[in-house]
Amino acid sequence: MTADKTVRGDTAFEPKIIGFLCNWCSYAGADKAGTAQSPYPPNVNVIRVMCSGRIDPQFVMKAFEQGADGVIILACHPGDCHYKEGNYRAAQRYRLLLQLLEPFGIERERCRFDFVSAGEGDKFVQVITEMVETVRALGPLIIPA
Amino acid sequence: MADKPKLSMYWAAACGGCEIALVNLNEKILDVDAAFDFMFCPCLLDTKKKDIEALPDGAIAITLFNGAIRTAENEEMACLLRKKSQTLIAFGSCSAEGCIPGLANFHTRDDLMKAVYLDNATIDNPGNIIPRPETEVAEGTLQLPAFYDRVRTLAQVTDVDFFIPGCPPEPHQIWNVVSAVIAGAPLPPKGGVLGAGRSAVCEECDRKKEDKKIAKLFRTYELVPGKEACLLEQGLICMGIATRDGCGALCPKVNMPCTGCYGPPEGVLDQGAKMVAALGSIIDIGDTKGLAEEEIFRRIDAVFGSIPDYAGMFYKYSLPGSILKGRIS
Numbered sequence: 175m176t177a178d179k180t181v182r183g184d185t186a187f188e189p190k191i192i193g194f195l196c197n198w199c200s201y202a203g204a205d206k207a208g209t210a211q212s213p214y215p216p217n218v219n220v221i222r223v224m225c226s227g228r229i230d231p232q233f234v235m236k237a238f239e240q241g242a243d244g245v246i247i248l249a250c251h252p253g254d255c256h257y258k259e260g261n262y263r264a265a266q267r268y269r270l271l272l273q274l275l276e277p278f279g280i281e282r283e284r285c286r287f288d289f290v291s292a293g294e295g296d297k298f299v300q301v302i303t304e305m306v307e308t309v310r311a312l313g314p315l316i317i318p319a
Numbered sequence: 320m321a322d323k324p325k326l327s328m329y330w331a332a333a334c335g336g337c338e339i340a341l342v343n344l345n346e347k348i349l350d351v352d353a354a355f356d357f358m359f360c361p362c363l364l365d366t367k368k369k370d371i372e373a374l375p376d377g378a379i380a381i382t383l384f385n386g387a388i389r390t391a392e393n394e395e396m397a398c399l400l401r402k403k404s405q406t407l408i409a410f411g412s413c414s415a416e417g418c419i420p421g422l423a424n425f426h427t428r429d430d431l432m433k434a435v436y437l438d439n440a441t442i443d444n445p446g447n448i449i450p451r452p453e454t455e456v457a458e459g460t461l462q463l464p465a466f467y468d469r470v471r472t473l474a475q476v477t478d479v480d481f482f483i484p485g486c487p488p489e490p491h492q493i494w495n496v497v498s499a500v501i502a503g504a505p506l507p508p509k510g511g512v513l514g515a516g517r518s519a520v521c522e523e524c525d526r527k528k529e530d531k532k533i534a535k536l537f538r539t540y541e542l543v544p545g546k547e548a549c550l551l552e553q554g555l556i557c558m559g560i561a562t563r564d565g566c567g568a569l570c571p572k573v574n575m576p577c578t579g580c581y582g583p584p585e586g587v588l589d590q591g592a593k594m595v596a597a598l599g600s601i602i603d604i605g606d607t608k609g610l611a612e613e614e615i616f617r618r619i620d621a622v623f624g625s626i627p628d629y630a631g632m633f634y635k636y637s638l639p640g641s642i643l644k645g646r647i648s
C-alpha cells in the first residue's frame with residue numbers, strides 16, 4: 175500500500191480514503207448518488223456500518239495505521255438517527271478523537287465528519303470531492319515501519 | 320542450591336519501581352528465594368552481563384523483564400535474556416506497553432535531545448554537546464548505545480511468553496503468579512496476561528454506578544469527589560472504564576481517578592481510542608438535541624475543552640503499544 179505513495183505535492187498521488195457510512199442515511203445517500211450516475215472521485219473505500227455510533231475510534235486509528243490517507247465519517251442529520259442518538263455519540267467521539275490525532279502528527283483535515291441524509295446524493299458527492307481534494311493537497315500519510 | 324530453577328530480573332528503560340514491587344512481596348520474598356536461585360538483577364544483585372553470556376541457552380527458568388526498549392543496549396539485553404531464558408515475561412507497564420518512557424513517542428528524537436541537552440533551563444552546555452553513538456577523542460573512539468527514534472515494547476523486539484501488567488504490578492498479583500509457578504499450576508497459553516483480570520477496573524471498583532451523564536469535566540485538583548459515586552459520573556476522567564482489572568481498583572478507593580496503569584482490557588488494541596469511545600457515550604447530550612449542526616460541535620468542544628492534554632492522559636501508559644505507536648511525522 176505504501177509502494178504507490180509518492181511525495182507531497184506530486185500530482186500522481188491518489189489519496190486512499192476510508193469512509194464509514196451509516197446504513198440508514200449516508201449509505202443510502204451514496205447509493206442515491208450512484209443511481210443518479212453522479213460522478214465523484216473513486217478514492218473512497220466505503221465501509222457500511224449499521225449506525226455511526228458503532229464506529230469505534232479504534233477503527234479510525236486502524237485505518238490510518240493500515241495506510242489510509244484520510245478517514246471520513248458520515249452520519250444521519252441530528253434528529254434522524256435510526257437509533258435516536260447514535261449520531262450524537264459519533265459526533266462526540268469524533269470531536270474528542272481529533273484532539274488525539276494531532277499529537278500523533280495527523281492533521282485534523284484527514285479525519286472529517288459530516289451529516290448526509292438518504293436523499294442527499296448531491297451533498298455526498300460534494301463532501302467526498304472536497305475530502306479527496308483536501309487530502310490530496312496534504313499529501314500521503316506515511317506511517318513509519 | 321544449584322538445582323533450584325534460575326530466576327532473573329532486568330531493567331531496561333525503567334524507573335526501578337518494578338524492582339521495588341518485587342521487594343514489596345515482603346516476607347514472601349523468602350519463599351521466592353527458597354524456590355528459585357535468584358541470580359541476576361542489576362538493581363539488587365551484583366551479577367554481570369558477562370555471567371549471563373556465559374550461561375548455556377535456556378539456562379534461566381524465568382526472566383522478569385521490566386522497562387521499555389529505548390536504546391540499543393536495552394534491545395541487546397532483551398535479546399540476550401530471551402536466548403538464555405525458557406520463559407521471558409514482560410513485567411510491568413514499561414515492558415508490556417511502553418508506559419511513561421513511551422510518552423516520548425509523541426516527540427521526535429531530535430526534539431527530545433534538544434529539550435534535554437540544549438534548551439533545558441538547568442543545563443549549561445556551551446559546546447552544544449549531544450550524546451552520539453560514537454565520539455572520536457585523542458585516545459580513540461568512545462561508544463554509547465544508540466538512542467532509537469522510538470520507544471518500543473519488549474514484544475516489539477523479541478518473542479515474549481507472558482505479560483504482567485501494571486505500573487508497577489501489584490505485589491499480591493506478583494505473588495499470585497510466582498506461587499502458581501512454584502506450585503506447578505498450568506499457565507495460560509503463550510502470549511497471555513498473568514497477574515490480572517480480563518475485564519475493566521470498574522468490575523472491581525465498589526463505587527456506585529448509575530446512568531452516566533456528564534455535563535462538565537474536571538481536572539483532579541479542581542474537585543474533591545464524593546466518596547460513594549463513580550468518579551467518572553462526578554466528572555473526573557477515571558480511566559478504569561478502559562483499563563484492565565487486577566489492581567483491586569486501588570486509586571478510586573482513595574478518591575483518585577484511575578490513570579490506566581494496567582493497560583487496555585483483553586481484546587482492546589488501543590486504550591486511548593477506547594477512552595474516546597467511552598467518554599463519547601457519557602457526555603450529556605440532552606441540550607445538544609435540536610441545535611444547529613455547527614452549534615452541536617461547539618457545545619461538545621466546550622465540554623471537552625476543560626482538559627488540556629487528552630493524548631498524554633489517555634496514553635500515559637500505553638503509547639508504544641497502541642495502534643499508531645507514536646508520532647508519525
Ligand code: SF4
Nearest residue numbers: 334336411412413486
Ligand atoms: S512499569 Fe512503572 S514502576 Fe515499573 S519500571 Fe515502568 S514506570 Fe517504573
Ligand code: SF4
Nearest residue numbers: 521524549550557559
Ligand atoms: S469509572 Fe472509575 S470510579 Fe467509576 S466505576 Fe469505573 S473505576 Fe470506579
Ligand code: SF4
Nearest residue numbers: 566570577578579580
Ligand atoms: S486504579 Fe488504575 S491507575 Fe490505579 S493502580 Fe489500578 S489500574 Fe493502576
